[in-house]
Amino acid sequence: MAGAHYPPLDRPLSVLLIDDEPDVLTYLAAVLEQAGHRPLVASNAGDGFALLKQERPDVACIDIVMPEETGIALFRRIRSDPEIADTPVIFITALRPELTAITPAAGEEAMPEPDGYIEKPPDAKAFLATIVEVVREKRRQ
Amino acid sequence: MDVDALDEWIHSHLFDQVPQAISVIDREYRVCKTNHRYTEIFGTWHDRTCYDVLKGRSARCGGCQAAQVFADAQPRTTDDVWLDKDGRRGHYVVRLVPIPGEDDRVEYVMEMATDITESTKLEREHQILFERTPCYVAVLDRDLRMVRANEALRTTFGDHSGKLCHEVYKHRSDRCPNCPALRSFEDGQVHTEESVGVRQDGKPARYVVTTAPLARPGEPIEYVIEILHDVTDVLDLKDELERERLFLRSLVDHSIDGIVATEADGKIAVLNPAAEGLLALTAEDTIGSGDLARVFPEEFLEVLASRGASCVLPETAIRVGNEDIPIRFSGVVLRDDGRVLGSAGFLQDLREVKRLEREKLDAERLAAVGQTVAGLAHGIKNILTGLEGGMFLLRWGVEDDRKDKFQQGWEMLDRNFDKITSFVREFLSFAKGRVPVVAPTDSNRIVTEVVELYREAATEKGVEVTAELDPSVGEANLDTEAIHSSLANLVSNAIDACLVSDHKGGHVTVRTRERDGRLELEVEDDGCGMDYEVKRKVFTTFFTTKGTEGTGLGLLVTKKAVQEHGGSIDIDSTPGAGSVFRIILPRDRLPQLTPEDDEQQGGGSAV
Numbered sequence: 082m083a084g085a086h087y088p089p090l091d092r093p094l095s096v097l098l099i100d101d102e103p104d105v106l107t108y109l110a111a112v113l114e115q116a117g118h119r120p121l122v123a124s125n126a127g128d129g130f131a132l133l134k135q136e137r138p139d140v141a142c143i144d145i146v147m148p149e150e151t152g153i154a155l156f157r158r159i160r161s162d163p164e165i166a167d168t169p170v171i172f173i174t175a176l177r178p179e180l181t182a183i184t185p186a187a188g189e190e191a192m193p194e195p196d197g198y199i200e201k202p203p204d205a206k207a208f209l210a211t212i213v214e215v216v217r218e219k220r221r222q
Numbered sequence: 223m224d225v226d227a228l229d230e231w232i233h234s235h236l237f238d239q240v241p242q243a244i245s246v247i248d249r250e251y252r253v254c255k256t257n258h259r260y261t262e263i264f265g266t267w268h269d270r271t272c273y274d275v276l277k278g279r280s281a282r283c284g285g286c287q288a289a290q291v292f293a294d295a296q297p298r299t300t301d302d303v304w305l306d307k308d309g310r311r312g313h314y315v316v317r318l319v320p321i322p323g324e325d326d327r328v329e330y331v332m333e334m335a336t337d338i339t340e341s342t343k344l345e346r347e348h349q350i351l352f353e354r355t356p357c358y359v360a361v362l363d364r365d366l367r368m369v370r371a372n373e374a375l376r377t378t379f380g381d382h383s384g385k386l387c388h389e390v391y392k393h394r395s396d397r398c399p400n401c402p403a404l405r406s407f408e409d410g411q412v413h414t415e416e417s418v419g420v421r422q423d424g425k426p427a428r429y430v431v432t433t434a435p436l437a438r439p440g441e442p443i444e445y446v447i448e449i450l451h452d453v454t455d456v457l458d459l460k461d462e463l464e465r466e467r468l469f470l471r472s473l474v475d476h477s478i479d480g481i482v483a484t485e486a487d488g489k490i491a492v493l494n495p496a497a498e499g500l501l502a503l504t505a506e507d508t509i510g511s512g513d514l515a516r517v518f519p520e521e522f523l524e525v526l527a528s529r530g531a532s533c534v535l536p537e538t539a540i541r542v543g544n545e546d547i548p549i550r551f552s553g554v555v556l557r558d559d560g561r562v563l564g565s566a567g568f569l570q571d572l573r574e575v576k577r578l579e580r581e582k583l584d585a586e587r588l589a590a591v592g593q594t595v596a597g598l599a600h601g602i603k604n605i606l607t608g609l610e611g612g613m614f615l616l617r618w619g620v621e622d623d624r625k626d627k628f629q630q631g632w633e634m635l636d637r638n639f640d641k642i643t644s645f646v647r648e649f650l651s652f653a654k655g656r657v658p659v660v661a662p663t664d665s666n667r668i669v670t671e672v673v674e675l676y677r678e679a680a681t682e683k684g685v686e687v688t689a690e691l692d693p694s695v696g697e698a699n700l701d702t703e704a705i706h707s708s709l710a711n712l713v714s715n716a717i718d719a720c721l722v723s724d725h726k727g728g729h730v731t732v733r734t735r736e737r738d739g740r741l742e743l744e745v746e747d748d749g750c751g752m753d754y755e756v757k758r759k760v761f762t763t764f765f766t767t768k769g770t771e772g773t774g775l776g777l778l779v780t781k782k783a784v785q786e787h788g789g790s791i792d793i794d795s796t797p798g799a800g801s802v803f804r805i806i807l808p809r810d811r812l813p814q815l816t817p818e819d820d821e822q823q824g825g826g827s828a829v
Contacts, residue, residue, distance in 0.1 A: 102604065102607070104607060104608040104611050104612075104634055104637070104638065105607055105611070107611055107615070107630060107634060108607065108608075108610065108611025108612075108614060108615070108634070109611075111611070111614055111615050111618065111627065111630070112614060115618055148722050148750070149722055149750060175603040175604065201603045201604065201606075201607050202603050202604075202606035202607035202609075202610050203607065203610070204610075205610075205614055
């Protein structure tokens with residue numbers, strides 16, 4: 082079973098998934114559910130932020146490219162809200178190589194550094210491993 | 223005839239034969255006797271006074287010299303102006319001699335007049351010539367001292383009296399080497415010399431000096447006349463002209479563009495090295511020839527034939543051997559006050575420019591293909607996510623006998639197989655491309671059509687689509703279908719941007735514009751706008767912000783179409799305020815209506 086190679090955490094994790102693609106949400110939620118974690122899903126940044134404030138999940142996985150508010154804008158909002166600023170954030174993206182190559186235009190802030198990346202298409206084992214690793218790292222601090 | 227007889231002949235004939243006009247007057251000033259010459263000049267004189275005959279007066283002249291001779295019996299010489307029998311004035315030198323009577327009184331006076339009218343006139347003319355000639359003229363004695371100077375010299379150099387020639391002209395105390403005046407004194411010949419002196423204002427002057435002896439051949443030379451011509455200005459002008467000529471010559475010779483010029487008679491006068499190279503001619507064989515068809519394009523020959531003024535041809539061709547060379551040409555008929563002086567043509571070889579342009583377009587097309595391939599990965603990754611997710615759920619459903627998971631996974635797989643089908647179909651149509659059909663097209667018409675196409679559907683959703691057309695936009699060689707779908711894509715995106723925006727009821731404006739040799743097609747919306755991450759990615763991947771709705775191909779297709787027209791797309795966008803997508807088509811890069819170019823564009827679209 083996925084996640085079996087890793088020492089179990091003391092309790093199941095609650096994981097917030099924010100992506101505008103329903104297939105991604107369904108897939109990743111299924112992976113988490115099967116591994117015994119508790120998935121929370123939102124299909125846009127606004128709903129995701131509300132859910133984050135309300136449920137205080139252990140980790141938030143955010144798609145970068147979403148209409149209206151992008152994942153990066155949402156990430157900035159999270160980091161600047163003291164209540165939830167220390168929530169670990171993982172970007173779900175197919176754009177990782179390109180993203181790191183972006184240099185901000187004049188007057189624009191550089192992209193903030195997230196706690197981890199999950200590349201699309203996600204591999205179930207790697208996804209779970211990243212979640213656990215990020216939460217552990219955060220707790221160590 | 224013996225000596226006595228000779229004496230008698232002389233006495234009886236001399237009076238009549240001398241070339242002077244002789245008359246004798248009595249104390250009443252009546253003319254008593256005249257010789258032949260006198261009668262010839264002054265006509266009848268019997269019973270008339272001298273003042274009546276010679277001056278047409280009724281009373282004796284004031285200061286009458288004859289009266290003096292009557293008074294003191296001393297002979298005199300005077301000069302006077304008399305009128306001849308026809309009333310013409312003549313200038314005479316007159317010798318008055320007393321003829322004594324018996325009581326020692328002067329009884330008669332004899333007047334012997336020599337006509338000097340002609341020589342007086344000559345002398346006056348010489349005087350005027352000497353004084354008024356616009357050169358410096360001086361008469362020098364053997365010491366080179368100026369004994370006479372003309373008006374120009376006196377005005378320019380002031381008082382010359384007693385000064386030496388070299389003091390006046392050169393401010394030097396010793397004589398000049400090679401002095402032409404001294405040589406004229408020595409050999410009696412005329413000499414001319416160029417010389418550098420100093421003007422009154424201290425500036426250097428350049429003179430041409432001519433000296434000539436003032437004596438008849440064989441006589442000792444007492445004086446030399448010296449004429450100086452100040453040629454400083456002329457020579458300076460000549461130097462300047464020469465410099466100017468060299469400057470222009472070097473410009474023409476070193477011009478990268480070919481320059482050809484003709485004289486008024488239509489003969490070729492200038493063919494610079496660049497023109498020699500371009501036209502495969504030699505200046506040696508071509509200059510002087512009237513075969514203008516070898517050096518000018520047809521259009522300019524027509525201008526010349528129709529007495530036109532000029533022509534500028536941004537792109538034309540000239541036949542060299544059996545090849546048509548693309549050139550940019552500018553020709554002008556040279557005129558001075560309406561009079562034709564000749565013509566000039568400037569030929570810019572466009573072969574290299576054309577080659578670079580072709581290479582750049584090819585490179586841009588290749589880059590577009592490269593980006594397409596890179597972007598493919600993103601589109602495929604999205605579908606793979608769906609497939610993996612479907613498989614995961616399917617497996618879970620089978621392994622744990624969970625019907626709900628099985629059902630969910632099955633649906634996900636099903637949906638993503640459909641996605642693959644449409645993605646592949648769309649991609650193939652993009653990749654295969656189509657041979658562009660280029661024709662002179664009215665961009666305003668395309669914009670009107672696209673706006674019409676979307677207006678109704680957009681209005682229903684609360685978005686207003688309008689066109690703002692620039693009437694000065696001219697026709698352009700466009701692939702109507704490609705530009706139509708590009709604009710349609712941008713308009714569709716703009717409407718979507720308005721729909722997802724917080725402030726509903728947005729506006730989409732489509733504009734045309736002609737500016738700086740570029741045709742611009744612009745789509746502006748006041749929708750959601752884009753932040754810089756999105757802006758950066760818009761064209762570079764299969765990028766969509768529309769979730770499952772879009773394939774991310776639309777803008778890429780648009781970019782490809784615009785690039786195939788040699789153009790580019792500009793984006794201006796502010797998150798929350800709206801975006802402007804601007805298709806920029808430089809006119810000089812638009813496709814040409816030649817079969818060759820059509821072929822290249824067809825070939826460039828294959829992936």
